[in-house]
Amino acid sequence: MSVYRIVAALTLAAALSSPSVSSFAAASDYKFELVSAAPAGAGKNNVAVRLVHMPDGKPVADAVIIESKTDMGPSGMAEMPGKVMAPRTDKDGIYQFQTENGMAGTWALRIAAKIQGETETVKGAVDYKAAK
Numbered sequence: 211m212s213v214y215r216i217v218a219a220l221t222l223a224a225a226l227s228s229p230s231v232s233s234f235a236a237a238s239d240y241k242f243e244l245v246s247a248a249p250a251g252a253g254k255n256n257v258a259v260r261l262v263h264m265p266d267g268k269p270v271a272d273a274v275i276i277e278s279k280t281d282m283g284p285s286g287m288a289e290m291p292g293k294v295m296a297p298r299t300d301k302d303g304i305y306q307f308q309t310e311n312g313m314a315g316t317w318a319l320r321i322a323a324k325i326q327g328e329t330e331t332v333k334g335a336v337d338y339k340a341a342k
């Protein structure tokens with residue numbers, strides 16, 4: 211083994227054990243929060259959601275929403291789905307979803323997102339009040 215290879219091996223070992231490598235946040239460090247929900251025409255609602263990195267309270271603006279679903283689970287009707295349009299994102303890190311709800315009441319918006327630098331998919335849900 212050459213000196214160069216030994217140095218390279220030691221450098222790799224140091225990198226793997228360094229705190230900066232092991233301190234990546236986990237998916238559980240993130241939370242979706244309801245910002246607002248408002249009627250948007252017949253059977254539709256605009257639901258604004260923020261994704262927060264809980265350790266520092268900062269919003270995450272550049273997550274990629276890979277799945278969004280809505281159902282009436284919070285009202286005891288988990289089998290009653292609605293529709294969700296792909297969200298728009300504004301500059302403040304708020305994700306604007308438009309939902310279609312067949313019934314007024316409390317609904318859940320369930321979201322899965324990929325965040326840069328995180329290997330795990332972040333999943334969460336917010337409850338919101340839908341108008342019919």
Ligand SMILES: [Cu+2]
Nearest residue numbers: 282287290313
């Ligand atoms: Cu229902």
